[in-house]
Every structure is written in C-alpha cells, then in structure tokens.
Amino acid sequence: MKILIALKQVPARDFPVDADSARAWIDASALSFEMNEPDAYALEAALQLKESSGGEVIAVSAGPPRVQSSLREALAKGADRAIHVDAGEEAARGADPSVTARMLEAAVREEQPQLVLTGLQSDDTGSGQTGVILAARLGWPHATLVVAIEPGADSVRVKRELESGWFQHVTLPLPAVLTIQSGFSRLRYATLMGIKRAKTKEIRLVGPPADALTGQSLRLLGLAEPRRQKQTQFLDGPPAEQAAKLVEKLRFEARVL
Amino acid sequence: MSRILVVLERQAGAWHKMSWEAAAGAMELGRSLGLEVSACVLGDGVGAVAPEAAGAGAAEVLALEHEALGQYCADAWIEALAELIGETRPAFVVFPHTYQTRDFAPALAARFGRTLMADSTGFAMENGAPVFERPLFQGKLIGRFLFETPAPNFVSFQAGAFRAAPGSAASAPVTVRRPALDPARLRQKPEPPFREAAQAVDLSSAERIVAVGRGIQDEGNLELARQLAATLGAELAASRPIIDNGWLPPDRQIGSSGQTVAPKLYVALGISGAIQHIVGMKGAGCIVAINRDPKAPIFEIADYALVGDLFEIAPAILDALSA
Numbered sequence: 045m046k047i048l049i050a051l052k053q054v055p056a057r058d059f060p061v062d063a064d065s066a067r068a069w070i071d072a073s074a075l076s077f078e079m080n081e082p083d084a085y086a087l088e089a090a091l092q093l094k095e096s097s098g099g100e101v102i103a104v105s106a107g108p109p110r111v112q113s114s115l116r117e118a119l120a121k122g123a124d125r126a127i128h129v130d131a132g133e134e135a136a137r138g139a140d141p142s143v144t145a146r147m148l149e150a151a152v153r154e155e156q157p158q159l160v161l162t163g164l165q166s167d168d169t170g171s172g173q174t175g176v177i178l179a180a181r182l183g184w185p186h187a188t189l190v191v192a193i194e195p196g197a198d199s200v201r202v203k204r205e206l207e208s209g210w211f212q213h214v215t216l217p218l219p220a221v222l223t224i225q226s227g228f229s230r231l232r233y234a235t236l237m238g239i240k241r242a243k244t245k246e247i248r249l250v251g252p253p254a255d256a257l258t259g260q261s262l263r264l265l266g267l268a269e270p271r272r273q274k275q276t277q278f279l280d281g282p283p284a285e286q287a288a289k290l291v292e293k294l295r296f297e298a299r300v301l
Numbered sequence: 302m303s304r305i306l307v308v309l310e311r312q313a314g315a316w317h318k319m320s321w322e323a324a325a326g327a328m329e330l331g332r333s334l335g336l337e338v339s340a341c342v343l344g345d346g347v348g349a350v351a352p353e354a355a356g357a358g359a360a361e362v363l364a365l366e367h368e369a370l371g372q373y374c375a376d377a378w379i380e381a382l383a384e385l386i387g388e389t390r391p392a393f394v395v396f397p398h399t400y401q402t403r404d405f406a407p408a409l410a411a412r413f414g415r416t417l418m419a420d421s422t423g424f425a426m427e428n429g430a431p432v433f434e435r436p437l438f439q440g441k442l443i444g445r446f447l448f449e450t451p452a453p454n455f456v457s458f459q460a461g462a463f464r465a466a467p468g469s470a471a472s473a474p475v476t477v478r479r480p481a482l483d484p485a486r487l488r489q490k491p492e493p494p495f496r497e498a499a500q501a502v503d504l505s506s507a508e509r510i511v512a513v514g515r516g517i518q519d520e521g522n523l524e525l526a527r528q529l530a531a532t533l534g535a536e537l538a539a540s541r542p543i544i545d546n547g548w549l550p551p552d553r554q555i556g557s558s559g560q561t562v563a564p565k566l567y568v569a570l571g572i573s574g575a576i577q578h579i580v581g582m583k584g585a586g587c588i589v590a591i592n593r594d595p596k597a598p599i600f601e602i603a604d605y606a607l608v609g610d611l612f613e614i615a616p617a618i619l620d621a622l623s624a
Contacts (some may be wrong), residue, residue, distance in 0.1 A: 057515070061438045070438065141407070142416040161448065165401075167440055170576075171419045173407035180411035185488035188404045205558060206314070206494055207400050209551070213492040225558075229547030233583055239530065261450045264434060268443040268600050274588075275431035277462040278606045286607045287617035288624075290589065293605055299567040300509070301533070301622075 045099035045195060048157040049090045050175070051118060052138065053085035053111045054168040063223025063267040069137065069255050070267070079114040086224040088231050089193060090161050091122045097195055097209065102155060106147035106226050107136035112247055113198075119242035121235035126245070136168040139264040144255050145177035152182060160221040164189055177220035186221040187214050188280045191228055241280040302450060308382065309342045309354055310399055313494075316353070319397035319458075321465030323359035326423075326458040327395040328466070333426050336392055339363055339391015340473075343381055345371035348477045353474035357466060362475045369484045370611045372578035376487040378405040381480035383412050391453050398457040400558075410455040418446055418456040420576070423463070435459075439575045460557070460580040468471040498599030502536070502552045509535035509566040512555055512582070513543055516592060516611055520548045525615050526570055532622050535566070540578045571611050574599030591615065 055061055056076040064071040090101045103118035105111040106129035115126040125185075129147045138144045152160055159253075165172035172188075179186035190212070192203035201215045205225050234242070279289040294301045307327035309320040324340060331338045340359035342351055344366065350366035365385065369377050378401075386394060386409075395411075396402040398420050410417040421442075424431040429446060433456060437444040448454045479558045494503040504510060511530040517523060530537040537553060543571075555562055567585035572578060574590070574597055583586070583602050590603035591611045600606045607614050 055438065060594065061441045069359065070442070097379075119377040139446075142411065142417050145411075150524075160485060169436075169444075170437065170439070171417075172403050173419055176404070176407035177411045177416070180408035186408065188491065204404075205400070207558070208560075209496055210494045211497060212494045215490040215492075216488055219380060226541065230547070239421040257416065261414070261448060261454070262418060263447045263449045265445040265447055267437070268434070268445060268597060270436070270440060270443055272601050272603055273583075274604060276600055276603050277607050278600075280608075283609060283613040284524060284620070286609065286614055290605055290607060290618060291621040294566070294587070294589070298566070298604065300587050 046157040047090045047159045048102045049087050050162040051105050052080040052166045053077045053114045054080045067266045079271045080166045082226050085228040086163045089224050104151045106131045119224040119245040120238040124249040140262040141171045141173040146175045148180050148251050158218045164223045175223035186214040188223045189225045190222045191225045302394040305338045305393045307340050307395040322463045323397035323458050325463035328358045338540050343370045351475045364477045367482050369482045374489050375405045379409045384480050394455045396457040418562050420459050422459050504560045504562050506565050507536040510564045511535045511540050511568045512538040513570045514540040515542050515570030540572050573597045
C-alpha cells in the first residue's frame with residue numbers, strides 16, 4: 045500500500061513559549077523544534093502497515109527549511125522518501141488549518157497514495173482539522189481519532205476512539221485520510237543503520253501552491269496571555285518550606301486534609 | 302433574516318451535556334449580534350425529544366430525521382447539515398467541541414469554503430464583530446481570531462466555555478425535516494459503538510486524586526506519586542501521555558478522552574495543563590499544582606501553585622504530612 049504521512053514540526057516541549065514583541069506570533073528565536081508527537085504516532089502506524097502488507101511510506105511536511113530535520117527523522121525511522129513543501133514561516137503556522145491542507149493537497153494529488161495518515165492534532169495550534177479538511181478538498185472519505193487499522197484490498201476497517209471509553213469500528217473505501225490518535229502504538233526509535241540510510245534517501249523540494257494564502261477564512265489578530273481563572277497562591281521558598289506551607293494551607297485554609 | 306444555528310448532539314440516546322453549553326454560547330452570540338437562534342438535532346426518531354431543545358432558549362427547533370442518521374456517520378452528518386445550511390444561510394453555525402464535531406465539522410465548513418473556528422473558549426465583540434479566542438501552544442498563549450469570510454461561518458465551543466442555562470420550560474416551534482440523503486452514497490460504514498472492558502476504577506467518586514503528567518519523566522518515578530497518593534488517601538490518576546506510554550491503565554486517565562472528576566483535592570504532579578486535561582478536572586474543589594515551568598497553564602486554575610522540581614517537592618510534602 046502506498047501511504048503518505050503528513051507531519052508538522054512544532055516547538056519542542058519544555059521550551060517556554062512566549063509571544064514576540066508585537067504579540068503577532070511566538071518568538072521563535074530561542075526555540076528548538078521537533079516532530080509533532082501525534083504525527084510521530086501516525087508515522088508509526090504507516091511504518092507498521094508497510095511492514096505487515098508491503099508498500100511505500102512517503103513523509104511530507106509543509107514549512108520552512110527547518111522541517112527537513114523532522115523529515116530526515118521520519119526517513120531514519122523507515123520512511124522511503126520525503127517531500128518538503130517549501131513554505132514560509134507564516135504560511136506554515138497553521139493559524140488557519142485550511143492553508144496547511146492546501147499546501148499538502150498538491151503533494152497528495154501528485155503522489156496518489158491509497159492512504160494519507162496524519163496526527164489527530166498538532167501540539168502548537170492544535171485545531172485538529174488539517175487531515176479532515178485535506179480529505180474534504182480531495183473528495184476522499186476520512187476517519188478521525190483512529191487507534192487501529194485493518195487494511196483490505198480496496199477498503200480499510202479502522203477502530204475509532206469515541207468519548208468516555210467507547211470505541212467504534214468504521215469501514216471506508218480507499219483512498220482515504222485517517223487521523224491517528226496519540227498512543228496508537230509504542231513509538232520506535234531510529235536505529236544507527238536507519239540514520240545512516242536516511243542520509244541517502246531523497247527529500248524532494250516542491251514549491252507551495254500559489255493560492256495557499258488566499259481563501260483564508262480565519263485571521264489571527266494576535267496573541268494574549270491566558271487569564272487566571274482563580275486567585276492562585278504561589279507558595280515560594282525552598283522545597284521544605286513550600287511543602288510546609290502547602291500542608292498548612294490544605295489543613296486549615298482549604299480544609300481538605 | 303439570518304440566524305445562528307446551533308447543532309446539538311445526542312449521545313447514546315441522551316443529550317450530550319456540552320450541547321447545552323454550546324447552546325448558551327449561541328444564545329450569547331445571538332444577543333451580541335441581535336440574531337435569533339435555531340437549534341438543530343439529527344437522528345432517526347429524534348422528533349420526539351426535539352421539543353426539549355427549546356429549553357435552551359432557541360426561537361425554533363429543527364429536527365433532521367432520516368434512517369441514515371440513526372447512527373453517526375461523517376458523510377451523513379455533512380450532507381444533512383450542508384443541505385440545511387445551504388437553504389437557511391445562518392450567520393454562524395455553532396457546535397459543541399466534541400469528538401463527533403471534530404470528525405465532521407471541519408469538512409462541513411470546507412464544503413462552504415470556510416475554516417471551522419475550532420475549540421473556542423469564548424468571544425468578545427470588537428468593532429461590531431465577534432473576535433473568538435482559543436488556546437494555542439498547549440494553553441500557554443491565547444489566539445484571537447476574526448473571520449475573514451462572509452456568512453455562514455462555523456465555530457465550535459470548548460467544554461466549559463459557557464455555562465449551560467438551566468433548562469427552562471420554554472417552548473418553541475419544532476419543524477421536522479427529512480434531508481435528501483442517499484444511503485448508498487455514504488462512504489463510512491459505521492458499526493455499533495462498544496466499550497473495551499468494564500471500567501475498573503471510577504475516579505468520579507474519588508474525594509482526593511493525585512494525578513501525574515509528563516513531568517514524572519520515568520515509569521520508575523511513579524512510586525513517588527503512589528506514596529503521595531497513599532499518604533493522602535487519594536486515588537492515583539494521570540494525564541494522557543502517561544497512559545499512552547503504558548505506565549498506567551486507561552481507566553486512570555483524566556481529561557476529554559478519559560474520566561471527568563470533581564474531587565475535593567486534586568494534586569497535579571508535573572502536569573502542564575493542556576486543555577484536554579483541564580476539561581476533565583477543573584471542577585475539583587481545591588487544586589494543587591506542582592510544576593517546574595512557572596508559565597504552565599495548570600497554574601491558571603490552581604488554588605495552590607508550587608513552582609519547582611517535583612522530585613524535591615513531593616518528598617518534602619510526604620515529610621511535612623508525617624511531621
């Protein structure tokens with residue numbers, strides 16, 4: 045099966061994220077970037093499908109040149125080749141996920157895979173829509189929150205996670221777009237051999253579609269700091285002092301101990 | 302006259318409670334824009350319960366009835382709602398931000414050349430137009446968004462974004478409509494929903510909970526959280542990444558894909574506070590958050606915030622409790 049896995053690069057966890065001076069977007073100068081974790085699960089799902097039923101895995105990402113490091117990581121883990129949709133920082137943000145879907149759409153149309161997999165959402169903008177919009181633009185069926193995939197000859201039966209511990213099986217014809225739930229399976233690490241091989245694999249550079257930023261529906265006016273919803277008391281001091289203050293507060297103020 | 306359309310959700314034969322929060326959001330949007338609200342519900346045999354939807358304050362209730370809507374199917378929901386929206390041209394279409402909405406609403410909006418404003422936590426009127434807010438970067442920042450496209454525009458409201466109005470005895474005209482759905486053209490073939498295994502742990506009745514997140518770093522460090530939970534007489538729970546790693550079973554997960562809890566005491570150890578987790582525990586009476594990032598969103602809803610290394614603070618709390 046020919047599978048395309050769409051991945052996004054997002055600010056690495058544990059890095060403080062702050063707005064830039066104009067509060068237009070984040071200050072990326074001090075950030076490090078990594079593969080969006082839900083997309084890492086989608087990559088894992090794609091690699092497992094290839095191992096069980098053969099085929100090819102193509103990783104694609106839209107963004108500035110830095111995204112090539114995440115594509116290289118996908119190649120090291122076992123993707124066969126990669127496509128970098130060379131988009132500017134602004135277009136790659138995903139503030140309007142339709143823009144992201146547009147940038148991926150051309151690559152999908154050119155490659156004609158049977159399955160497109162992507163993470164259920166990104167850890168940065170987190171709107172959880174790119175895969176579904178991409179399916180709508182392609183005219184393909186889709187399923188979201190997928191936790192297991194059973195491939196058939198011209199269809200795929202997937203297990204979807206519903207709310208509150210419920211699940212459901214859905215069968216859909218190929219080609220289709222699936223968005224993969226985090227925790228799909230344990231993630232593999234790239235082997236030394238894989239990292240070595242990745243250096244010889246192709247990352248094909250394609251330009252973004254000329255209309256990527258037109259037809260935008262949502263405009264990001266700016267960023268704001270979250271509002272505190274409670275009168276939070278910060279308990280300061282060295283750990284022993286923080287702990288003593290907390291226990292006293294829990295006993296005599298909140299009265300929950 | 303254009304209206305606001307709110308799409309209510311039924312789940313396992315009952316109203317999804319986020320439906321009423323979305324309805325409250327739609328009413329608020331309607332008051333701000335001087336527009337009436339129509340509520341709509343899809344299903345097979347929902348006409349009988351449709352009058353209940355009037356209690357949310359809608360001026361009319363539309364019941365989309367079809368045998369192909371008996372069980373959720375993305376294509377069926379998209380086709381039926383696209384037909385209704387095409388005919389009635391609402392100014393805004395409002396959804397509760399449920400898993401079901403996530404599955405179909407982005408494609409429905411795309412059908413109209415629009416992008417869904419997903420997961421919004423509210424709006425403010427600026428220059429006569431609503432500016433919608435939603436969390437970005439795991440809740441560390443808030444994005445403020447304006448629609449560039451003319452009506453209809455689409456927005457889904459996060460759990461807790463609006464307080465559901467108490468159901469009133471208000472009535473409103475109910476119209477039952479039969480969408481022109483061709484079952485043969487629906488591509489997803491859904492099977493009945495099922496539960497994997499009986500949930501062994503009911504955290505919703507726990508009085509105290511100690512929950513761990515990514516900050517715990519390693520499976521072996523869970524012992525520290527176990528000790529703290531045992532000392533406090535608390536249940537041990539976790540955010541999604543811990544469950545994904547297989548460190549704790551799924552029935553100990555708190556958040557939008559796990560359990561919703563409201564204990565008297567909730568201790569969050571190394572949990573940053575992504576919205577998916579917050580919606581599952583913000584109803585707790587007293588929230589203690591321990592995290593080394595002073596800007597972690599969990600601190601916004603915490604009563605007591607301890608910034609620092611949980612591997613130093615948690616043992617110190619154990620000491621202080623036994624002192």
